[in-house]
């Protein structure tokens with residue numbers, strides 16, 4: 623995993639360097655290309671993951687799994703439509719846990735499950751809050767168009783400071799009880815400094831893209847391929863991509879239709895993030911199950 627993160631550092635700075643040559647519009651287009659390729663791909667094989675997870679027990683019917691998955695997405699869309707502010711907060715909370723779990727799970731911190739869950743959540747939330755505090759005006763605009771509710775700069779600042787304090791407290795606790803984390807702490811702070819530099823220099827969308835693709839989706843793809851096929855090489859990556867293709871195409875068609883129907887410039891980011899949010903809910907749950915399964919396997 624360390625190797626992957628070294629590649630992430632390299633790609634992040636390549637990403638920053640490239641954008642110094644690009645106009646704002648091309649930066650946004652490139653961001654969307656990356657999000658719609660690697661970003662969506664990393665969530666396209668959830669159904670395959672569910673089947674791999676249930677292999678040992680009774681195998682669920684494909685249609686049943688697909689139906690439950692689509693129902694969760696439909697439910698998320700409905701909540702977004704009727705109670706957007708609540709849905710947005712829930713989405714940020716789910717995403718924070720999901721980002722934190724992806725980043726920290728493989729560190730084998732060897733602590734009680736509830737402490738680990740809080741730690742994953744606070745870490746992921748801190749990364750998001752660093753992005754938000756360094757791009758406040760863009761974030762406020764998008765939140766207003768999604769939730770039809772204007773929050774103030776003060777709320778973003780307050781959330782950032784509270785999350786930072788919470789992170790320092792839980793980090794101290796984890797350091798006291800986990801030798802592994804003590805050894806890793808400086809490296810983790812170094813990664814956070816890298817995120818801060820990137821989020822400060824880039825626009826909101828480009829900063830989010832760099833984190834989401836190079837620090838989340840690519841490490842997650844590595845983890846998923848290794849979990850499903852037990853090895854990570856060109857052959858298994860190709861297998862994964864072929865399996866993901868129908869879902870990937872379906873999501874691209876789905877979002878294109880929504881954009882085509884609404885065709886509203888102002889709503890662009892709102893639709894985009896609501897779409898990501900809807901697929902994030904079931905995805906985060908499936909990945910959580912994958913990590914629990916891996917842990918159970920390794921402790922056998």
Ligand SMILES: CC1=C(/C=C/C(C)=C/C=C/C(C)=C/C=O)C(C)(C)CCC1
Pocket residue numbers: 665713714716717718720721750760761764765826830895898902905
């Ligand atoms: C960047 C950003 C937001 C949050 C985005 C998040 C939280 C994305 C999470 C994506 C995930 C977890 C994908 C699946 O793996 C807001 C709040 C919409 C406001 C505008 C800018």
